[in-house]
Amino acid sequence: MYLDNAATSFPKPESVYEAVLRALREVGASPGRGGYRSALEAGRIVFQARECIAGFFSIADSSRIIFTHNATAALNLALYGILTTGDHVVTTTMEHNSLLRPLYALEGKGVEVTIVPAGSDGIVLVDDIRRAVRANTRMIAVSHISNVCGAIQPIRELSEVCSVAGALFLVDASQSAGHIPLDVDHHHIDLLAVPGHKGLLGPSGTGLLYVAPHVELIPVMQGGTGTNSTAVKQPLTMPDGFEAGTLNLSGIAGMQAGVEFIKGVGLAALHRLQCDLLDQAEQALRGISGVEILGPEKSTDRCAVLSFTVSDVDVAQLAAELDHSFDIAVRAGLHCAPLAHRTLGTLPEGSLRVSPGWFNTREDIAFFSDAVVQCIHKIRSQKGTHEKLHP
Ligand SMILES: Cc1ncc(COP(=O)(O)O)c(C=O)c1O
Structure with missing residues (x-):
C-alpha cells in the first residue's frame, strides 16, 4: 500500500497514463523543432498544458511558466537565475535541501543568506522574517508547506514583508500545489516552484517555475531553443530561452491531464x-x-x-x-x-x-x-x- 505521496504521487489517474501514452505513441515529435504536422501537434500539446496550468494558479500569461524536470530544477533556476554577489536572501529552517543546498553554494559566490528559525511547531513567525530583512535583501524564499511536518506557512503575510522590503518572493509549492489553492496574484508570488509529479498528479520528470512579468531571470542553461538559432547568446525570451533542449512532451501531457483531473474532482x-x-x-x-x-x-x-x-x-x-x-x-x-x-x-x-x-x-x-x-x-x-x- 502506497502512502508516500509527498515524495511522488502514486497511482496516477487513468487519464494521466493515457495522455503520456498518446504523446509517446501517437505524436512522438519534438515540440518547436519542425514545421511538419506531428511537431506542430507536439507544440500544441505543450501550449495547451501551459494554458491549463496557468489557469490553475491564476497566472495571466502562460508564457511565464517554464517547464522543468522537477521542483529542484525550478528552485535552482529561480536562485541561480536571480541572485548575484552582494544580494541577501532570507529563508527558514523548514526548507528542503533543494532550496538550502543551492543557497549554501551561492554563499560561496558572495550571496548572503539568513536562515530564520521556525518555532518548535514548524511555523515561521512573520515578525522574525521581517527582522531578518536588510537593505540588500533581494529575495525571501520559503516552502509553503513543510514536507517534514506539514506546517502551513503564512505566505500571504510573508508576501507583504516582501513588498515592503522590495524583495522578490519565492515560494516552494512542492507540498501545496494540488493540495490547497494557490493564486499567484492573491499571494503576491514572484516566483513559484512546483513539482508536476506530486500533488499535480503528473508523471515523474515534470515540474515548473512561474516567473512574474516584472522579474528578470538569467538562463542558467544554454542550448537549442528551436528559435533564434543564429544568436550566439542564449535568447532571453520566455519561456523558450529557459527551456533549452528537447522538452519532456509525454511528461508535460501527463501533467496537464493530472491538473485537468484535479479541476474535475475539485x-x-x-x-x-x-x-x-x-x-x-x-x-x-x-x-x-x-x-x-x-x-x-x-x-x-x-x-x-x-x-x-x-x-x-x-x-x-x-x-x-x-x-x-x-x-x-x-x-x-x-x-x-x-x-x-x-x-x-x-x-x-x-x-x-x-x-x-x-x-x-x-x-x-x-x-x-x-x-x-x-x-x-x-x-x-x-x-x-x-x-x-x-x-
Ligand atoms: C518541500 C520540498 N521542496 C522541494 C522538493 C524537491 O522536489 P523534486 O523532487 O520535485 O525536485 C521536495 C520533494 O520532496 C519537497 O518536499
Whole structure:
C-alpha cells in the first residue's frame, strides 16, 4: 500500500497514463523543432498544458511558466537565475535541501543568506522574517508547506514583508500545489516552484517555475531553443530561452491531464479527503503510547503529511517493518530537510512520515494504523527479549 505521496504521487489517474501514452505513441515529435504536422501537434500539446496550468494558479500569461524536470530544477533556476554577489536572501529552517543546498553554494559566490528559525511547531513567525530583512535583501524564499511536518506557512503575510522590503518572493509549492489553492496574484508570488509529479498528479520528470512579468531571470542553461538559432547568446525570451533542449512532451501531457483531473474532482474535495485521512491517522496514532505527532498542534495548521516519532522505537526500523510485514510504503528519516528536524527536535533519527493521496481510502488508513500498532509491539517485544538476554 502506497502512502508516500509527498515524495511522488502514486497511482496516477487513468487519464494521466493515457495522455503520456498518446504523446509517446501517437505524436512522438519534438515540440518547436519542425514545421511538419506531428511537431506542430507536439507544440500544441505543450501550449495547451501551459494554458491549463496557468489557469490553475491564476497566472495571466502562460508564457511565464517554464517547464522543468522537477521542483529542484525550478528552485535552482529561480536562485541561480536571480541572485548575484552582494544580494541577501532570507529563508527558514523548514526548507528542503533543494532550496538550502543551492543557497549554501551561492554563499560561496558572495550571496548572503539568513536562515530564520521556525518555532518548535514548524511555523515561521512573520515578525522574525521581517527582522531578518536588510537593505540588500533581494529575495525571501520559503516552502509553503513543510514536507517534514506539514506546517502551513503564512505566505500571504510573508508576501507583504516582501513588498515592503522590495524583495522578490519565492515560494516552494512542492507540498501545496494540488493540495490547497494557490493564486499567484492573491499571494503576491514572484516566483513559484512546483513539482508536476506530486500533488499535480503528473508523471515523474515534470515540474515548473512561474516567473512574474516584472522579474528578470538569467538562463542558467544554454542550448537549442528551436528559435533564434543564429544568436550566439542564449535568447532571453520566455519561456523558450529557459527551456533549452528537447522538452519532456509525454511528461508535460501527463501533467496537464493530472491538473485537468484535479479541476474535475475539485481541489476542495481533494483537500477534504486528504484532511479526513490525515485526521483518521492522527487519531489512531495518538492512541499509541510513546507516539508524538510533529508540527502544529491544530490539524488545520497542517496539510499533506503527518509525521511522528515513537519514544522507544527507531522510526527507520518501524518503516522497514511496515514494508516487510505489511507492504506499506512510508518514509522514515530526515526527508532531505535536516534543519527542519533540528527545529522540531528530531535529529538525528528523524521521523516517520505518512502522506495519503486521492486514491487512498479510510480502509487503507485503518490498515496502516493497525499495522503500526503491531509493528511497534513486535519491535518492543524483540527489544525486551534482547534486554533480558543481554542486560
Ligand atoms: C518541500 C520540498 N521542496 C522541494 C522538493 C524537491 O522536489 P523534486 O523532487 O520535485 O525536485 C521536495 C520533494 O520532496 C519537497 O518536499
